[in-house]
Amino acid sequence: QQQVKQSPQSLIVQKGGISIINCAYENTAFDYFPWYQQFPGKGPALLIAIRPDVSEKKEGRFTISFNKSAKQFSLHIMDSQPGDSATYFCAASTSGSARQLTFGSGTQLTVLP
């Protein structure tokens, strides 16, 4: 499996602030880039996903920015809330879908009240 590098490992943000998590990849065959949110004791749940034909996708407070030439993508959480405190994983696949995902190392986000 090709690697997906994620940073930072942990992030602390004040309530109302912007949380930004970054991922970089090498395999140019990746064509599907989802972000997952995981709470303790639960399986990951899809937050938002993007394909390389667009540079940005927004769903509510969550935005993916995608830079194909730099092979980077990032998750922005606007107006961060304590309920957003969780572990976030970026992922990628070469199938154009959610099959056989390669995950980043995860970012533990803490939003302070």
Place this chain on the structure above:
Amino acid sequence: SAVISQKPSRDICQRGTSLTIQCQVDSQVTMMFWYRQQPGQSLTLIATANQGSEATYESGFVIDKFPISRPNLTFSTLTVSNMSPEDSSIYLCSVEAIRVGKTEAFFGQGTRLTVV
């Protein structure tokens, strides 16, 4: 969408024994996958469970250690064989299903395995 039930949710097992984890989906799905998440780590794909044929394993994972069954389109099992403490992990079942016209991966809540 798909709702996935995994059993057991957690177990503590003796070294050298085997544990079979069950994954039940509430709808028929073509693609089912098994992932491993070591404590505080990311998820690593173990194998794709193929209905009616042998599972497809990723590099570093072998059938003798992680035999997988997929008897139908809603059910799969993963067995962790001859366990050692290094097998202590969370094992997650995942399926590809359609929600709001798009395919996405759904995950079970995981099976937390501790080998002593």
